Amino acid sequence: MNKQRVVFAASVVVLIGVFAIGARLFQQKKAEQLTFKAQQSFTTFVRPHSQVLGAEDAKVYLVEFTDPACETCAAFSPLVKKLMAAHPDRIKLVVRYAPFHHGSDGVVRLLHASTRQGKFWEALEVMYKSQPAWASHHQPQPELLWGFLAEAGLDIERLSKDLQSPELGKVVEQDLADARALGVDKTPGFFVNGKPLVQFGYTELEQLVQAEVAAAYPK
């Protein structure tokens, strides 16, 4: 009887151990793959149409693939600002679109159309803030956004005219293609100077940013 208990307990330990080791190995391999994919040219990370926030001469590029309808992206928005404030003039935030939610591409088109009025960051902010109202239950309804965008100071008439531009579709397609090339399959997807955030989390992002800032600005 005692022997049976030992066999059982040993099996439990072995199973959990194999699981943990397997998980570790898999994540290491994934990190290698992501890093390999990220060895792409600079243009895959920053396209001419990409919106950039931060000092002109900042050496650290924080590239974020975001979906305005993604709750975690909205939750990360203040954290990213906090990160940038912690390293003033050293970080450039580049926003890329990854509209993975069904219906998000319409929202992204709306967001990018706001750049014509120079109100991209205002539009993004209000989209994140009012997200529960227009994207509840992961079902983005771009038509509910107009009121919020007007409140944020956008000229709605001009926005609806700009929205007709065929260029917007190309921008979305390009960003989605880059997301695929870089192995981004969830949002938000972060890259710091081309290095992917493998283990997702704010602390992990903070560490990655700190490491890259330290590398770019040696004391």
Place this chain on the structure above:
Amino acid sequence: MVTKPQPDASAPAGWSLLFACWLLAATATAGSLFFSSVMDLPPCVLCWYQRIALFPLVLILAVGLFPFDARVVRYALPLALAGWVVAGYHNLVYLGFIPERLQPCSQGVSCSERNLDLFGFVSIPLLSLAGFSALITLLVVLHRRSTP
């Protein structure tokens, strides 16, 4: 001396069989969690139905081990059979014998989406079907042996 069958007479052999069942269920559970939690392969609706049948088996079979109770087959076999039926259906969907529109996956992950193919033909639904089949076989053998 007329005796009833000794409760412990067939215990060592029966215990090993039941332990094999438990090990199989536990390995399958760990594997399924590995696919979803580590490899980030989202389980489709049919996968979830199979998981509902599989996960409790780990606990039910373990309870039957200490102390050894062959009647655990009565509780475990219905779950294994239910899992086997769903796994069989899933394989038919996966292989295209049941048309896409008949499958109950209206949103989320498609049940016929190919996520993993070991050696070119071993898919996740096939692993599940093989697992449930082996489990049912072992449980039936255990049942035959423990009933005089």
